[in-house]
Amino acid sequence: MASERIVIIGAGPAGVRAAQILVAAGIHPIILDEAPMCGGQIYRQQPPVLQRDYSELYGFEAPKAKRLHDTFESLRGSVDYRSDCLVWNLEQKNLHILHAGNSETISVDRLILATGAMDRILPFTGWTLPGVFTLGGAQIAFKSQACAIGRRTVFLGSSPLLPYIAYQYAKAGAEVVAVLDTTARAAKIRALPGLLSGGMTFIKGLYFMAWLRTHNIKYEYGVTPGEALGDQNVEGLRYTDQRGNQQMLECDAIAFGYGLRSEMQLADLAGCDFRFDPVSCNWCLALDGHGRTSVRDIYAAGDGATILGADAAELSGARAAHALLGDLNLGSQDTALGRLNQELDRMNIFRSALERAFAYPHHLAKAIPDSCIVCRCEGVTAGEIRSAVHELGADDINRAKAFCRVGMGRCQGRVCGPATEGIMAAVLNRDQATLGRFRTQAPVKPVPMACVWEKPPEDIVL
Amino acid sequence: MTRQIAVDVAIIGGGTAGCAAALNLAKKGMSVALFEQKTVGSQASGVNFGGVRQHGRDLRELPLSLRSNEIWTDLPRLIGNDCEFVRTGHLKLAFNEAEMAVLEQFADDTRDLKLDIELFGRNALHKRFGWLDKTVFGASLCSSDGQANPRLVAPYFARAARAAGAHIHEHETVTGATKNGADFCLETRSGKSVHSATLLNVAGAWAERIAGWFGDFAPLQPRGPNMQVSEPLPYRLNVSIGAVGGGVYARQIPRGNLIFGGGYGWTDRDKIRARAVVENGREATKRMVTILPWTQDIQVIRTWSGIEGFLPDGIPVIGPSKTTPGLFHAFGFCGHGFQLGPVVGEILAELAMEGRSVISLDNFSIQRFST
Numbered sequence: 001m002a003s004e005r006i007v008i009i010g011a012g013p014a015g016v017r018a019a020q021i022l023v024a025a026g027i028h029p030i031i032l033d034e035a036p037m038c039g040g041q042i043y044r045q046q047p048p049v050l051q052r053d054y055s056e057l058y059g060f061e062a063p064k065a066k067r068l069h070d071t072f073e074s075l076r077g078s079v080d081y082r083s084d085c086l087v088w089n090l091e092q093k094n095l096h097i098l099h100a101g102n103s104e105t106i107s108v109d110r111l112i113l114a115t116g117a118m119d120r121i122l123p124f125t126g127w128t129l130p131g132v133f134t135l136g137g138a139q140i141a142f143k144s145q146a147c148a149i150g151r152r153t154v155f156l157g158s159s160p161l162l163p164y165i166a167y168q169y170a171k172a173g174a175e176v177v178a179v180l181d182t183t184a185r186a187a188k189i190r191a192l193p194g195l196l197s198g199g200m201t202f203i204k205g206l207y208f209m210a211w212l213r214t215h216n217i218k219y220e221y222g223v224t225p226g227e228a229l230g231d232q233n234v235e236g237l238r239y240t241d242q243r244g245n246q247q248m249l250e251c252d253a254i255a256f257g258y259g260l261r262s263e264m265q266l267a268d269l270a271g272c273d274f275r276f277d278p279v280s281c282n283w284c285l286a287l288d289g290h291g292r293t294s295v296r297d298i299y300a301a302g303d304g305a306t307i308l309g310a311d312a313a314e315l316s317g318a319r320a321a322h323a324l325l326g327d328l329n330l331g332s333q334d335t336a337l338g339r340l341n342q343e344l345d346r347m348n349i350f351r352s353a354l355e356r357a358f359a360y361p362h363h364l365a366k367a368i369p370d371s372c373i374v375c376r377c378e379g380v381t382a383g384e385i386r387s388a389v390h391e392l393g394a395d396d397i398n399r400a401k402a403f404c405r406v407g408m409g410r411c412q413g414r415v416c417g418p419a420t421e422g423i424m425a426a427v428l429n430r431d432q433a434t435l436g437r438f439r440t441q442a443p444v445k446p447v448p449m450a451c452v453w454e455k456p457p458e459d460i461v462l
Numbered sequence: 463m464t465r466q467i468a469v470d471v472a473i474i475g476g477g478t479a480g481c482a483a484a485l486n487l488a489k490k491g492m493s494v495a496l497f498e499q500k501t502v503g504s505q506a507s508g509v510n511f512g513g514v515r516q517h518g519r520d521l522r523e524l525p526l527s528l529r530s531n532e533i534w535t536d537l538p539r540l541i542g543n544d545c546e547f548v549r550t551g552h553l554k555l556a557f558n559e560a561e562m563a564v565l566e567q568f569a570d571d572t573r574d575l576k577l578d579i580e581l582f583g584r585n586a587l588h589k590r591f592g593w594l595d596k597t598v599f600g601a602s603l604c605s606s607d608g609q610a611n612p613r614l615v616a617p618y619f620a621r622a623a624r625a626a627g628a629h630i631h632e633h634e635t636v637t638g639a640t641k642n643g644a645d646f647c648l649e650t651r652s653g654k655s656v657h658s659a660t661l662l663n664v665a666g667a668w669a670e671r672i673a674g675w676f677g678d679f680a681p682l683q684p685r686g687p688n689m690q691v692s693e694p695l696p697y698r699l700n701v702s703i704g705a706v707g708g709g710v711y712a713r714q715i716p717r718g719n720l721i722f723g724g725g726y727g728w729t730d731r732d733k734i735r736a737r738a739v740v741e742n743g744r745e746a747t748k749r750m751v752t753i754l755p756w757t758q759d760i761q762v763i764r765t766w767s768g769i770e771g772f773l774p775d776g777i778p779v780i781g782p783s784k785t786t787p788g789l790f791h792a793f794g795f796c797g798h799g800f801q802l803g804p805v806v807g808e809i810l811a812e813l814a815m816e817g818r819s820v821i822s823l824d825n826f827s828i829q830r831f832s833t
């Protein structure tokens with residue numbers, strides 16, 4: 001048992017807390033992360049040349065960010081941490097890794113997947129214009145490059161990040177033209193009772209909204225995106241307001257998004273089972289109550305398994321580690337697991353309410369015009385997806401991929417997947433869950449040819 | 463409740479071969495029911511390399527291959543779509559004199575067949591195809607060959623077959639079949655019961671099991687060729703390429719993606735799943751980088767595989783059952799049956815309706831495996 005090699009993929013909140021529990025039990029895991037520094041997306045660190053302090057970077061989350069970074073620092077002597085490492089393939093129990101242009105293979109005995117999430121979008125006309133970013137992208141520019149995506153930004157979508165990032169931008173001195181929320185006000189009010197269970201998190205959310213209001217930043221509910229206008233770059237946004245009136249705003253940048261989706265390609269390559277969560281309209285990993293996936297010796301935690309946010313990610317990271325310790329027969333983990341699950345259950349209530357307050361606007365997929373590009377890797381339009389259904393009878397999303405190349409390009413449908421599912425669900429008049437997920441094929445992200453053909457160095461010995 | 467279906471011809475397998483057979487039969491007025499365990503063209507026919515090549519084939523296959531080549535050009539009329547078939551030519555590379563001799567021999571053997579073959583020595587080759595590495599010794603170009611988008615071919619054949627009246631049942635596995643008296647009787651997973659006078663076994667890498675239901679034997683091995691595709695690159699590989707002895711092959715589509723293959727992946731016939739195995743593709747990929755040095759730093763965006771049936775002598779089984787009148791097989795295409803699909807459909811229709819085909823099938827008899 002002592003010789004088992006345990007690997008954690010992802011050094012965000014889930015991965016770090018998992019590592020912490022393992023180290024406390026005397027295990028020295030390998031931690032692999034694509035990013036140069038720990039923290040994941042939410043507690044992403046700035047490059048060393050930038051010197052902003054924690055509160056400037058993370059606002060209310062500064063203490064949590066600091067705690068996570070500090071914890072990780074304290075583990076450094078006990079873990080084999082490899083940053084800048086893209087795990088691009090998983091074949092049985094071998095991980096293929098790209099690091100500094102070289103490929104290596106590591107064999108693992110047990111694996112904790114803590115791969116996080118990425119933005120979820122639904123295309124609208126003009127979304128491929130320079131100047132249109134995802135909400136997460138706008139935040140990364142801010143956190144890791146200390147810059148804004150534009151001088152005059154419109155924030156659009158439906159996501160807890162929407163008011164938060166708008167607030168971050170405005171507070172840092174960027175002009176926020178407007179915040180356009182696709183969820184109707186009435187839906188927010190209906191979600192209130194559940195939101196109250198969020199405690200501090202909810203209060204912070206209210207604070208951002210109030211701050212935006214007191215700073216006279218336009219916040220509209222129930223909008224429908226129309227078109228990003230412009231020739232070389234975004235110059236404006238057309239949308240329909242909640243009363244049904246056409247509106248136009250001038251801007252030079254748009255940040256938009258509809259919540260997050262799990263980064264689950266590695267789990268898919270491992271053959272793990274998934275389930276469709278109707279509340280968030282997202283595919284999630286099917287886990288047992290303790291973070292075990294359907295595949296033996298593979299555990300998952302954080303947003304890479306189910307979108308529950310950073311606090312829950314820390315808890316589910318710890319939970320996966322405890323489950324793993326239990327499976328190694330390192331003493332009963334029942335107490336720890338029970339406590340973690342209690343907290344996670346409480347967060348789940350809040351999360352469901354949040355999903356309603358910032359509802360995923362699946363109705364928008366139906367309205368994406370035929371001419372609008374959905375898959376920008378392959379240049380596939382909504383109309384081409386619809387004709388794959390009409391002409392050749394595509395009855396699930398991988399069939400549509402085969403017929404019209406949607407999701408076949410370099411991102412393998414991680415960006416256009418939700419929209420394609422939505423478009424097909426509308427055409428076929430079927431539940432989105434029945435359309436399947438884009439199948440993952442290695443590499444999960446493009447890798448240089450050399451990775452595939454160079455003989456891998458001997459397996460690394462710890 | 464079992465549903466009863468009675469047709470002239472039942473077809474097991476919705477690959478190119480099965481769908482083309484369905485179209486040919488339906489057009490001649492036969493009633494046809496085709497059963498596909500997944501969706502049409504989702505297996506070998508839909509995930510292959512897309513090479514449509516006569517070049518370098520076993521000479522015994524050439525009569526079929528030549529006829530198929532004619533049909534490929536005719537696809538727009540036949541099925542309403544060209545399936546991105548383009549006659550780019552196929553260039554087969556030699557790395558030494560011995561390999562060059564193989565190419566010369568093939569050119570010699572096929573001189574009368576109008577394949578349009580041209581041999582290149584080193585200098586002429588590098589003058590014409592500047593993107594090849596200078597270590598390539600020589601090559602042979604077959605200009606009548608081409609390439610196509612495999613994902614479209616069987617589905618368009620199926621669509622045309624449906625329009626002609628064939629019944630195409632997808633997500634419908636045939637779980638067993640027998641012959642009682644004059645009739646075949648098939649059972650499907652969803653509980654359909656199918657009666658037909660004729661049965662076509664075009665079940666790809668699964669076909670030898672079906673043959674086995676009737677006491678026919680073929681030593682089929684399933685294998686999954688490793689496939690890879692790159693990010694879009696400037697278009698320059700204006701022919702499909704291969705090498706003497708196989709092992710590595712590549713083509714570029716006008717969008718710019720370079721598709722290449724070599725080595726074998728992992729397959730599971732029961733789960734109906736296949737996947738490229740990186741380790742097994744290394745040698746071939748390395749070889750490709752030697753042939754096309756400019757691919758050294760390109761990005762690979764995807765790998766995949768599919769399940770194909772291989773037979774020990776490298777050519778398929780096509781023709782009547784040894785044991786059961788009215789049963790015809792066509793399987794075991796050994797990695798090059800995409801090009802043959804259209805003609806196999808035509809041949810099977812002839813066999814089903816007349817009991818014999820215009821092109822001789824003597825070399826492809828399943829009897830060759832009986833001892």
Ligand SMILES: Cc1cc2nc3c(=O)[nH]c(=O)nc-3n(C[C@H](O)[C@H](O)[C@H](O)COP(=O)(O)OP(=O)(O)OC[C@H]3O[C@@H](n4cnc5c(N)ncnc54)[C@H](O)[C@@H]3O)c2cc1C
Nearest residue numbers: 475477478499507510511513636666768795798799800801
């Ligand atoms: C990766 C790869 C690359 C290749 N590259 C080339 C190439 O470049 N050029 C070339 O000419 N050839 C190539 N080939 C070979 C070519 O794809 C095959 O020879 C050809 O497609 C076989 O067609 P088929 O219709 O016989 O089989 P398939 O396409 O496999 O169709 C058989 C069908 O039968 C179905 N089936 C099986 N059992 C049952 C059952 N009990 N009930 C219902 N349905 C059943 C299967 O699901 C399958 O869809 C390649 C093959 C692969 C896998």
